[in-house]
Amino acid sequence: MQVPDTLRYTSDHEWARADGGRVRVGITDYAQDALGDVVFVGLPEVGTAVEAGAVLGEVESTKSVSEIYSPLAGTVVAVNSALGDAPEQLNADPYGEGWMVEIEPADPAAFEGLLDAAGYRELTAE
Amino acid sequence: MSPGTDTTADVIPGPAAGGRASSAPLLGRDAEPTLFELSQPGRRSWQLRTTGVPEVPLDDLVPADHRRTTPAPLAEVSERDLVAHFTRLSHRQFSVDLGAYPLGSCTMKYNPKICDAVAGLPGLADVHPGAPVSTIQGWLELLVELEEALCEVTGMAAATLQPAAGAAGELTGLLLMRAWHEAQGRQRTKVIIPDSAHGTNPASVTLGGYTTVTVPSDDRGCVDLAALRAVLDDDVAGIMLTNPNTLGLFEEDIEAIAAAVHEVGGLLYYDGANLNAILGVVRPGDMGFDIVHLNLHKTFATPHGGGGPGAGPVAVSARLTPFLPGPRAVRLPGPDGPAYGWATPDRSIGRIHSWHGNALVLARALTYLLVHGSDGLRQVAQLAVLNANWLRHRLSATYDVPYDRPCMHECVLSATSLKKATGVRALDVAKRLLESGFHAPTVYFPLIVDEALMLEPTETESLQTLEALASALEEIAADAGTEGGHDRAAGAPHATPVRRVDEARAARQLVPTFDARR
Numbered sequence: 001m002q003v004p005d006t007l008r009y010t011s012d013h014e015w016a017r018a019d020g021g022r023v024r025v026g027i028t029d030y031a032q033d034a035l036g037d038v039v040f041v042g043l044p045e046v047g048t049a050v051e052a053g054a055v056l057g058e059v060e061s062t063k064s065v066s067e068i069y070s071p072l073a074g075t076v077v078a079v080n081s082a083l084g085d086a087p088e089q090l091n092a093d094p095y096g097e098g099w100m101v102e103i104e105p106a107d108p109a110a111f112e113g114l115l116d117a118a119g120y121r122e123l124t125a126e
Numbered sequence: 127m128s129p130g131t132d133t134t135a136d137v138i139p140g141p142a143a144g145g146r147a148s149s150a151p152l153l154g155r156d157a158e159p160t161l162f163e164l165s166q167p168g169r170r171s172w173q174l175r176t177t178g179v180p181e182v183p184l185d186d187l188v189p190a191d192h193r194r195t196t197p198a199p200l201a202e203v204s205e206r207d208l209v210a211h212f213t214r215l216s217h218r219q220f221s222v223d224l225g226a227y228p229l230g231s232c233t234m235k236y237n238p239k240i241c242d243a244v245a246g247l248p249g250l251a252d253v254h255p256g257a258p259v260s261t262i263q264g265w266l267e268l269l270v271e272l273e274e275a276l277c278e279v280t281g282m283a284a285a286t287l288q289p290a291a292g293a294a295g296e297l298t299g300l301l302l303m304r305a306w307h308e309a310q311g312r313q314r315t316k317v318i319i320p321d322s323a324h325g326t327n328p329a330s331v332t333l334g335g336y337t338t339v340t341v342p343s344d345d346r347g348c349v350d351l352a353a354l355r356a357v358l359d360d361d362v363a364g365i366m367l368t369n370p371n372t373l374g375l376f377e378e379d380i381e382a383i384a385a386a387v388h389e390v391g392g393l394l395y396y397d398g399a400n401l402n403a404i405l406g407v408v409r410p411g412d413m414g415f416d417i418v419h420l421n422l423h424k425t426f427a428t429p430h431g432g433g434g435p436g437a438g439p440v441a442v443s444a445r446l447t448p449f450l451p452g453p454r455a456v457r458l459p460g461p462d463g464p465a466y467g468w469a470t471p472d473r474s475i476g477r478i479h480s481w482h483g484n485a486l487v488l489a490r491a492l493t494y495l496l497v498h499g500s501d502g503l504r505q506v507a508q509l510a511v512l513n514a515n516w517l518r519h520r521l522s523a524t525y526d527v528p529y530d531r532p533c534m535h536e537c538v539l540s541a542t543s544l545k546k547a548t549g550v551r552a553l554d555v556a557k558r559l560l561e562s563g564f565h566a567p568t569v570y571f572p573l574i575v576d577e578a579l580m581l582e583p584t585e586t587e588s589l590q591t592l593e594a595l596a597s598a599l600e601e602i603a604a605d606a607g608t609e610g611g612h613d614r615a616a617g618a619p620h621a622t623p624v625r626r627v628d629e630a631r632a633a634r635q636l637v638p639t640f641d642a643r644r
Contacts, residue, residue, distance in 0.1 A: 034576070036553075037630030062629045063570040065325075087634060 001124070002029040004095055008071070008111060009120035015095065016071045018111050019102075023072055026099040027059065027090060030124045035061040038090040041083040043100060048076040050103065052110065057100060059090065068100065072110050078102035158214055160640050161201035171205040218623040220565050222431070226591050228517075230536045230568035230580025231324070231372060233402050233424035234431060240497060241427065241490035250489050255481035259467050266466035269455035269482065272492040273439075279495075279503070280396075280418045281411025282441035286451045287488055288479040291430075292399060293326045295419030295438030296366075298451060299395050300334025301475045302417055302442060303364050305449040306393060309473065314363035314392075320349050322373055322572045324399060327366045336363055343574060347373040347529040355386055364393035369413065370403045370534035372572040374514060374580075384414025393417060393446075398438075401425045402584070403511055403535035406504030416443045426491035437487040447471060451478045509585035510535040513592060517581055520596045524603045528575050536582035538575055545577055550606035552577040554615035555599070561621045562598035 007015045013031035017024045032038065040060040050056055050070040057068045079101050083089060090098040105111060115123065184193070203211070220227070227234035245251065253262055273285045289295040300317070307314050317336040319327045321343055328338040339357050344350040348371065365387050369377045377383065384394055396415040402425045410418045422437040423430035430436050442450060452470025498506065511534050518527060518537035526540040541552040556566035556579070568580040583592055605611045619625060 036570075039630055039633035060633075062633060064573050088630070 003117050003121050005117045008114035010071045012069045014071050022102045023105055024099050024102050029094050032091050032094045036063045037061055038087045041087045043079040044076050046076055071114055072105045074103040074105040076101050077104045164203050164207050165201040169202045169204050171208050225563055226587050227565040228567050228581045228583050230582040235427055235584035236586040237427045237429055241493045244493040245486040245489045260464050263466055266455040272488055275495045277441055280441045281409030282418055283444040284447040285439050285441035287439045288451050288483040289438040290479055291436030291438045292421045295440050296330035297333055298440045298478045299417040299419055300330050302446055302449050303393050305475050307363055315361045317363050318365040322371050322574055347375045348377050351379050358390045360390055362390055362392045364395055366395040368397035368400045370400045373529055373538050374533040374536040376534055380413045405507040407507050422491040426494045428487045428490040435484045437484045448473045449475055506585050513583040524600050539579045540575055541577040544603055548606040549612045550615040552579050555602050557618040558602045558615055560619040564595055
């Protein structure tokens with residue numbers, strides 16, 4: 001299971017990557033493996049204001065529907081609309097082509113408060 | 127074949143060879159053609175007889191601009207080919223009548239044939255639902271008796287028999303909840319459900335106009351009472367629970383839960399999906415529930431799972447009776463005139479189904495109730511619980527048991543250790559089980575259990591069948607760890623007419639119709 005050292009994580013299995021004032025968000029390798037084959041991804045509209053921990057979207061697999069929570073408060077500035085036709089990217093490349101949204105955080109410093117790779121590995125080690 | 131037969135002569139391959147007999151596929155692996163592929167122009171399965179009714183020009187009935195300009199692309203087949211097609215498909219199907227169907231949460235118990243016999247009586251089957259009351263006294267008596275029996279079983283005051291199945295019952299319950307709070311002068315906004323709830327519960331909450339608040343389960347698999355108390359306030363319209371819950375565990379704190387919810391003015395909704403476990407032993411009304419839906423197609427052995435329709439009556443406590451859907455069959459007062467009639471409660475939420483619901487399902491359910499009697503119903507629950515615990519105990523040596531305590535009518539196992547050791551998942555176990563002649567258990571539910579395998583044997587399976595089911599599951603686990611075991615599991619089922627289907631592709635590229643002309 002991949003947990004890239006360069007990313008930050010939430011206990012709900014989202015990852016976050018800081019990139020020039022924006023934070024890109026997706027679900028972890030652990031999450032995609034647990035969900036199984038993803039068949040539908042629901043994303044927010046660009047411009048949506050979100051709170052930390054609020055529902056950002058949903059991922060439907062052949063097993064279940066799971067909600068995706070925002071790691072940070074801010075505004076949605078981009079969504080990966082390619083997932084509409086290719087939801088399998090979430091399984092194939094969760095940290096790359098399977099990214100879900102980009103957020104402009106209300107407080108950029110909040111990023112540092114997320115779990116680091118070591119913390120997330122510990123969380124999923126059980 | 128006699129010993130003297132020349133085995134080299136042409137023989138029609140049997141089912142085991144996967145061959146065809148005559149020009150049509152029989153029981154082999156070949157795909158059954160669709161009706162469109164069997165279609166020949168001009169063939170018909172029906173003829174309209176001459177009735178003497180005068181012909182009316184089509185323009186008088188449907189204006190030309192409302193009519194299609196090209197013929198509908200329908201399959202044209204003879205009655206003979208049509209019957210053969212569906213009979214062949216039915217031979218490839220698994221059903222409750224064929225064997226054990228341990229599909230957890232669905233209560234796929236055997237449906238006694240006497241119920242079908244009663245539902246087929248012309249006096250019940252050939253009656254128009256709009257017939258004058260004086261001509262359908264027997265039907266009305268049946269409906270009144272069923273309502274009274276269901277109220278006795280659940281400990282409630284009155285019931286509507288209209289809802290078509292469980293989800294329709296849930297919506298009815300939520301609408302009753304709305305009507306109740308409206309009548310109290312202030313509508314509320316939230317309904318609480320546990321994180322182990324059936325997926326229909328939050329859907330019904332949304333459809334009923336409320337917002338879902340989820341409470342976590344504690345480490346014993348029950349509602350976390352402290353977490354529940356933390357979310358209770360006077361905006362809570364109610365809580366939806368099933369008891370036993372979806373883990374097959376009895377909510378032991380139910381009285382404390384009921385007191386806490388009632389204290390803030392909320393109502394308790396009982397999802398009757400798991401009623402089979404407590405029939406004749408304990409009643410939702412006595413636990414403090416205000417609204418109860420029953421799946422007659424589960425607990426009272428009426429057909430479902432493709433053989434429906436179902437029925438989902440909703441029973442309520444006395445204070446909610448004025449809001450029930452109508453009309454309801456009722457006993458009429460007075461010595462003169464008919465003994466039974468229709469009545470709609472004063473503050474009724476209205477109809478929830480056309481006419482009187484799926485009435486012949488109701489006739490089957492009353493038959494089931496009367497055939498068993500109160501002692502028999504209690505035995506149903508006791509045997510259902512005994513069978514599930516037998517399976518749980520037997521299989522705990524092979525699979526993980528996430529909540530290892532006595533269960534009710536179903537047990538939830540997990541394939542987590544098996545997956546770690548061999549890569550074989552719950553889904554693969556389910557697919558392999560088909561090869562042993564059993565229906566698969568429910569998998570990946572409840573959501574709070576990883577690699578969940580949810581087995582509900584029901585009361586109707588014998589010890590010998592349970593033994594065979596357990597042995598099959600043990601053999602699947604043992605084989606997973608041997609040479610090539612992972613691949614055998616990942617490719618299962620191998621012996622069924624239809625092999626592993628690509629569920630992900632089916633969901634991603636949804637094509638709900640077959641169009642032969644593409």
